[in-house]
Amino acid sequence: MEDKISALIDKFYDNPSGVAKNFGGPEQFIKFVLAKGNPEEHYLDPKNQFFFDEGLQDLLIWEQYQAAPDKFEYLKHFISEFLESDLVVQNDRIIWLTDKDDLLMAFDDRGRDGTARNAAETVFNEDFNEHFIESISDFYDDCIETLNDNNKSLLANKIVSELPPLTSDDIEQTSFLEELWEIEGQPETLSITADNITELLEDKKTTKYIIKNFFPDLRSDMESAYWNAFNTAYEDELSKNVYGGLEGFFGDSGKMVNVGTNRAGNDIWTYSIDVTNTFDYLFREFFMNWKNNYNPIEYYGSFKEMLKELFNNGLDRIDFRIPDYPDFDDVKNAYNEYVEI
Numbered sequence: 267m268e269d270k271i272s273a274l275i276d277k278f279y280d281n282p283s284g285v286a287k288n289f290g291g292p293e294q295f296i297k298f299v300l301a302k303g304n305p306e307e308h309y310l311d312p313k314n315q316f317f318f319d320e321g322l323q324d325l326l327i328w329e330q331y332q333a334a335p336d337k338f339e340y341l342k343h344f345i346s347e348f349l350e351s352d353l354v355v356q357n358d359r360i361i362w363l364t365d366k367d368d369l370l371m372a373f374d375d376r377g378r379d380g381t382a383r384n385a386a387e388t389v390f391n392e393d394f395n396e397h398f399i400e401s402i403s404d405f406y407d408d409c410i411e412t413l414n415d416n417n418k419s420l421l422a423n424k425i426v427s428e429l430p431p432l433t434s435d436d437i438e439q440t441s442f443l444e445e446l447w448e449i450e451g452q453p454e455t456l457s458i459t460a461d462n463i464t465e466l467l468e469d470k471k472t473t474k475y476i477i478k479n480f481f482p483d484l485r486s487d488m489e490s491a492y493w494n495a496f497n498t499a500y501e502d503e504l505s506k507n508v509y510g511g512l513e514g515f516f517g518d519s520g521k522m523v524n525v526g527t528n529r530a531g532n533d534i535w536t537y538s539i540d541v542t543n544t545f546d547y548l549f550r551e552f553f554m555n556w557k558n559n560y561n562p563i564e565y566y567g568s569f570k571e572m573l574k575e576l577f578n579n580g581l582d583r584i585d586f587r588i589p590d591y592p593d594f595d596d597v598k599n600a601y602n603e604y605v606e607i
Contacts, residue, residue: 271302279316292322293329300333313347318564324556327563331553341549351568353541360542362516363525366390368570369537371577372515373508374585382511382585389501389508401496402489405477406470409488412598413605420607422463429480431455436479442469488605495600499592511584517543541569552576 278285278295289295299310310326317323327344334340338358345353345360354361367390375383402408413421437443437456442465447456458466458476467473477485509519520539527533541548552559552572558579566572577583 271299275299275310282316282320282322292320293325296322296326296329297333300329313564318562321562323562323564324553324559328553328556331549337546341546344549348563348567349569349572353569358542359540360545362539362541362569363523363536364539364570366537369512369520369539371574372584373511374583380588382507382583382588385504385586385588386508386511386584389505401493405485405489406474409485409492409601409605410467410473410477412492412601414598414602417602417605417607418467422460422467424481424484424607425466425476426458426460426463429458429476431457436475439475440469440472442466442472484607491605492597492601495597495604496592498600499596500589502596503589503592507586507589511586512539515544515584516541548573548576551581555579 274285282292286292286295289298296310310330311317312323312326312330317326331337331340331344341360342355342358345355352363354363369390370383370386373381373383373386375381410421432443433455437447443456446462446466447453450456466476477488513519516539518540520537522535523538525534525536552563552575559575560578561575563572566575
């Protein structure tokens, strides 16, 4: 039987269209041969130049995959034959070693501004610049009300210990100070103490006046801390969307790994993504529609180029809504970490 199959394959190499026609086409011929046993015994090797030249390489790979009793073992063999330039198999995990810039193609770029790809490029390059130059709409609402209990206590203690007695010029600036002055018996000067500081900080106009006129450096530091917190929170939200998108698509968000040193002794770093959980799906998407591929897999020679062809053929890319503003809780947490009273 083997001799007959081998002879039939030799005829196929000599006259592919003629032999395939007798089986109803090359697909049926390849299925027939694969059904007879181990395809390697019958010289059906996708690396054979014949299959590349005849445009049948992807078809053979697809039929071999479907006939393989152990799909993962077949995928490992396939990777070693065709995609070893950027895929490695380590402890039965399929790892993609690539540059971060190569990942940008996985993100949707439809639209003018604020696309998922733009966000990914910003995150990968850490090129955040200044998303929000004017992040403070009102000093009291943003920089005072956003303080947690500990920082409010520190602010209260600072004012009590460092604020000089208020003169009549100060007192007449707000109704709260005038009322407090009346309660205190209209003294020549008004002192802010532990007994009245809590009420003072609850009065917006008075707090803004005190900070602006007696603690200008503190005000500047608080505004700077809030600006940093606001932008950092936005950057973190963008990063979560980008790396969450990678994890959702590939099954792993990836990490930078050291892959050795160059001749100068400098470390060489590359980006590593475990694509084990999604590789089988991507493989099937590529080869089950083999007729749609512009070139056989050997032409592409890498997982990166294989992905690019998949996207060109309509595979959905990573997409998410670009936030207009950061989450307030994230801003508040970062602000209270950054601010120094």
